[in-house]
Amino acid sequence: MTQNLELTDIQGNIVKAYGAFNFTKARYLFLRIDNGDKGREFVGAVTTKVTSAVRWEKNSMPVATTNIGFTFSGLQALELPTASLMGFPEEFVMGMKGRKDILGDDGPSDPMYWDKIWQETVHIWLSINGQSIEAVDERYQWILKQIEASDGGVTLLTGHRGEKDEDNLPYQDASVLYDAEGKPTPKEHFGYTDGIGDAVFEGQTNIQARVLGRGKLTRSGHWEPLATGEFLLGHVDEAMDYPQTAPTPKLLAHNGTYMVYRKLHENVGSFNRFLDEQSKVFPGSKELLAAKFSGRWRDNGAPVVNAPDDASKAEWDKNYAAADFAGQKKMLIDFTYNDDIDGAKCPISAHIRRINPRGSLEYGVKDAYERPGALVDRRRILRRGLPYGKVKDPTRDDGNHGIIFMALNADIKRQFEFVQQQWINYANDFKEGNDKEVLLGNHDAKNPGKVVFQVEKGSGKAPHFVNNIPRLIEARGGDYFFIPSITALKMIAGGIVDPT
Amino acid sequence: MSNIAGKAYAMNVITPIRWYKVWINRLIFKIALSKPSTLKGLVTLSLIHYARWVIIPRDGFPHLDSSQPKENLNYAYMLFFSNFNGSWDQYVDSFTFAIPAGLDLFWKWNVRYPKSVPLSPFHKYIRHNQIDTSHYYNAYPMAASNDVKSAKKLKQALINFNAESASKTSEEFLADYNRLLNYLQHDFGEMRATPIVSLAAHAVKERYLKSHAAH
Structure with a gap:
């Protein structure tokens, strides 16, 4: 089955990871709608700049992109008809704060400690991705003008935490991290290479090269793209069904999806101390231990299942260096755990194996x-x-640095929330009881958990226990957003949504 | 009322089946029981404490007392009774994704069974025919089926180890101990409270605890 997506209708952030297209900078804005008529007019104005999923040629790539989404209360403020509003799913209606018990946002991740902006009512999410900070700022200035022109219709919310720990910024900036020579890297603050194994679905371009390890595994051991309906409303999903999370009328939902926005603070000091302490008792190098936490080696993302110790990593690196671009991609993504069911190579609780x-x-x-x-x-x-943000002192947890995590899916409850709850903060599916995933788990300071790094079965060797895991990631804000199609944006802006 | 107690969910589904087709289902159950490989998907799912299918013939419902009116039923019924770990969605979805053919085999002869794929008609069928649980007691609310299996394996291994290690030298003891840990390396999962799979069920429980604390 091949599927042609209506790329002019789908927002670009759904189909493209802008970071892969050299958009190294981003700015996220959150707004409140104070007046329905003027709010819709504002949405209409922004829609003219919304970036679609149309394929870019080298010379047609914009310097900045814009995308937009709405919380449930945002859609209420835009005066969508009740019958349409009632078609949205429970978790979206409740929003992220209301789901804290499902998500495990407790202790330092509790919404009461989130950036001040999340104590406000957020209606609109606006994102700008840019090839430079200047391009981002130019688009930002344009949006500020539209806000001004809305004449009190919408308000840009301030309250993002800045460098001085004051929650006073009107936007959240994000950026790739740079190496010592100033070159952009795919790293995050713990030093891991991020964003390698993203899901691939029917209708995306260049499927053959990308689908390995990223689509769905067939019985014969091949990879196929996932059904479009896993990520876009109005399309058939993996259960041969249309996503049940779609509101009416059809055109409001079609080609839209849901987005999870989460600001995740990284406790870099705790991570570094934890890694140092644990590596003293770990039979292997410190980098191998770090690789076992995530399932990938920090330096180049080598999957630990194919490079399970220092010697095999050296071999892997040699092959990687000799491979061409396509060969390198394949080495990073094309693997399974079929020959490692017991987790002796890649622990069952490693981040990428859990998710x-x-x-x-x-x-x-x-x-x-x-x-x-x-x-x-x-x-x-x-x-x-x-x-x-930037890590100023790698021995400390405080400061302003982490990841802006965004997840797109057709069903927040079935996809994002399930993974967060059942596979990160719990492990019954992995037969590991309540053991939480090391990096993202909501570890309890009073009663810290552990994970087991399995060894070869029958080898007589004891498995390795990683104990006293501190909370390495803390939620600092976020919400659930509906990302409408461009048609739906125009309908919302025009006030013509009618489910009858 | 709650279908949830700790890590367990109680599901009772009772579905009509034409009385003259009951024999087909009985035959299918018999074959499934005699050929364990037909249940390997179910077993591998490992989130089930107990599951049972029972056929209740048209005249098979209990008649407890002469004052109880006689019923004249048009259908026989299939009772599906299961205690599993996780939420309703997780369980029903896991069934559909993992073993759709097995589900269809067991329910195929039931009235208006829609097949397990696509998902939403199947969801509606189960919901429609589900009898909610009025009272549900779980002696080990923190134990999932996997926790029970691991605990049993661990207990037996420890008893054996204890019996065999008494007279060993410390080197032998260490080698044996490492072998023991290796044998048990998939059975060390921490057993703690369940994640909250349903906010509604959680709220019911909280209210109950609050009202009992007040008295």
Whole structure:
């Protein structure tokens, strides 16, 4: 089945990870709608600049992009008809704060400690991605003008935490991190290479090269793109169904999706101390230990399942250096855990194995399920976002640095929330009880958890226990947004949404 | 009322089946029981404490007392009774994704069974025929089925180890101990409270605890 997407109608951030197109800077704005008529007019004005998913040629690439989404209360403020509003799913209606018990946002991640902006009512999310900070700023100035022109219709909310720990910024900036020579890198603040294994779905371009390890695993061991409806409303999903999260009328939902926005603070000092302490008792190098936490080596993203110790990593690096561009991509993404069901190479609790277990939830029982990834293919998300802030002192946790995490999916509850709750903060599906994933888990300072790094079964060796895991990531804000199609944006702006 | 107790969810689904087709289902159950490989998907899912399918013939419902009016039923019924870990969605979805053919085999002869794929008609069918649980007691609310399996394995291994290690030298003891840890390396999952899979069920529980604390 091949599917042609209506690229002119779909917002570009759904189909493209802008970071992969040299957009190294981003700015996120949040607004409140104070007047329905003027608010819709503002949405109409912004829609003229909204970036679609149309393919870019080298000379047609914009210097800045703009995308827009709405919270449930935002759609209320825009005066969508009640019948349409009632078609939105529970979790979207409740918003991220209301879901804190599902997401495990407790302790230092509790919404009461979030940036001040999240104590306000947020209606609109606006994103600008730019090839330079100047391009971002130019688009930002244009948006400020539209806000002014709305004449009190919308208000730009301030309250993002800045460098001085004051929650006084009117926007959230994000940027790739640069190496010592000033070259952009795909790193985040813990030093990991990020954004390698994003999901691939039917209708995206250049599928053949990208689908390996990123689509769904077939019984014969091949990879196919996931069904479009996992990521876009109005399209058939992996259950041969249309996403049940779509509001009416059809045109309001079609080609739209849901986005999770989360500001995640990284406790860099705790991470570094934890890694140092644990590596003293770990049988292997410190970098191997860091690789076992995430499932990928920090320096180049080598999957630890194919480079499970220092010697094999050296070999992997040699092959990687000798490979061409396509070969390198393949080495990074094309793998399964079929030969590592016990987790001796890549621990079962490693980050990338928890969030995308590939075929491993079949536990090596051949043909147990309809497809090897039967329990996985409906839990995938599209990852977007960039790091924010700078680490000034790698021994400290405070400061303003982390990741702006964005996830796109057709069903927040079934996809993002499920992964967050069941696979990061809990592990029954992995037969690891309540053991949380090391990097993202909401570890409890009073009662810190552990994970087991398995070894070769029958080898007589003891597995390695990683104990006293501190909370390495803290939520600092976020919400759930509806990302309408461009048609739907025009309908909302025109006040012509009618579900009858 | 709650279908949830700790990490367990109780599901009762009762679906009509034409009485003259009951024999087909009985035959299918018999084959499934005699060929365990037909259930390997279910077993691998490992989120089920108990699951049972029972056929209740048209005249098979209990008649407890002569004062109870006699019923004249048009259908026989299939009772599906299951105690599993996780939310309703997680369970029903796992079933549909992982073993759609097995579900269809068991329910195929039931009246208006829509097949397990696509998902939403199947969801509606189960919801429509589900009997909610009025009282549900769970002696080990923190134990998922996997926790129980691991605990049993760990207990037996420790008892054996204890019996065998008494007279060993310290080198032998260490080697044996490492072997023990290796054998148990998938059974060390921490057992703690369940994640909150349903905010509504959680609120019911909180209200209950609050009112009982007040008295």
